[in-house]
Amino acid sequence: MAEDAAREASFRAITTLKARYFRCMDTKDWAGLEAVFTADLVADFRDATPVHQPEMLIHGARPYLATLAPMLQQVVTVHHGHMPEITIEDADHATGIWAMEDWLWPGPESDLPFRQLHGWGHYHEHYRREGGDWKIAQIRLTRLHVETQ
Amino acid sequence: MAEDAAREASFRAITTLKARYFRCMDTKDWAGLEAVFTADLVADFRDATPVHQPEMLIHGARPYLATLAPMLQQVVTVHHGHMPEITIEDADHATGIWAMEDWLWPGPESDLPFRQLHGWGHYHEHYRREGGDWKIAQIRLTRLHVETQ
Amino acid sequence: MAEDAAREASFRAITTLKARYFRCMDTKDWAGLEAVFTADLVADFRDATPVHQPEMLIHGARPYLATLAPMLQQVVTVHHGHMPEITIEDADHATGIWAMEDWLWPGPESDLPFRQLHGWGHYHEHYRREGGDWKIAQIRLTRLHVETQ
Helix, strand or coil: CHHHHHHHHHHHHHHHHHHHHHHHHHCCCHHHHHCCEEEEEEEECCCCCCCCCHHHEEECHHHHHHHHHHHHCCEEEEEEEEEEEEEEEECCEEEEEEEEEEEEEECCCCCCCCCCEEEEEEEEEEEEEECCEEEEEEEEEEEEEEEEC | CHHHHHHHHHHHHHHHHHHHHHHHHHCCCHHHHHCCEEEEEEEECCCCCCCCCHHHEEECHHHHHHHHHHHHCCEEEEEEEEEEEEEEEECCEEEEEEEEEEEEEECCCCCCCCCCEEEEEEEEEEEEEECCEEEEEEEEEEEEEEEEC | CHHHHHHHHHHHHHHHHHHHHHHHHHCCCHHHHHCCEEEEEEEECCCCCCCCCHHHEEECHHHHHHHHHHHHCCEEEEEEEEEEEEEEEECCEEEEEEEEEEEEEECCCCCCCCCCEEEEEEEEEEEEEECCEEEEEEEEEEEEEEEEC
């Protein structure tokens, strides 16, 4: 029973962590977003856009934010996550798959090469508990479909 | 342990309450929708549309429904909620933030000044337990983006 | 308390089951999709498209997959589920309503009579536990709105 309750608490903590990920991303709370990741984050967004981008495999939460924040600062974004499949591996490790949908509307000062991006896919993630708090340690995005205008 | 179970039960009850909110809204079950709110509901939808509407701050579940039901009766609507961040404050009070997306397709007899609205944003909510049932006591919608045609 | 924990475990198992339903559908893992259903599945998708299709009431997981897999093999699909209302009826039976949204993009070799379908609605489901595993025993899709191009 104690184990069941601990597992439920981990599920809840990881889903709330991912909710913070989305809200911080879309409200451009970059410090809040960095705080959902472990310092040694591995972020793999090489296939996020229709063109494969080798440089979008990034090691470290700080380097990832240093790339992401300037890229999105002039872009209205919406990222939604759905239907998690979370596996608790042990007290401090878990994995998850999330369905997702996103929209990007670059503003006039953005360098992004489209007026709108609308995408669908899955996040494949690893979580690690540090000092009692679950964090995202690895994140990789695969796509089902992407439309750009 | 008992406390953990009670918290989990509250999380579950609040997410199911919000699910009823969406289903009653989109199936036009106005009595069912009124029942998800406390009688003293504060509903703030002043920024739901591209034009700020001061009159869309409404006190009371009954007045809110009296405004909403005729406005949406001739409109096909879809409202989806995602990724809650729920905080249980005490046995009878909680708050929550939900990501959301909505579509409105006014029918030919609707007075709404668009053919379609597609919006994204967040609900910011307060919940209160009354007679054992969680209800929505405050709801406020903020927008990331709205498109109308 | 033991009962509460068992109920939470059932909620979690059913939501994860439905997540597998969506992921297997959209990644075309047909064996994985068949495994989320009871063998005696009743699948009612007669109103999934703008034209009522009497033949889309199918009895049996195998016959359903035998219809679905060839229909979708040449189609990029996204199906997202939201905001479940799940009722645990007893240790081995439950029901659920899910809000949903889907997109279909038929490829050049598909027979489907549209270039794109975008739909919204609700799944109405019955679940049954067999050998310890929750499965979908009945699924029916109702629509709020469907757009085809």
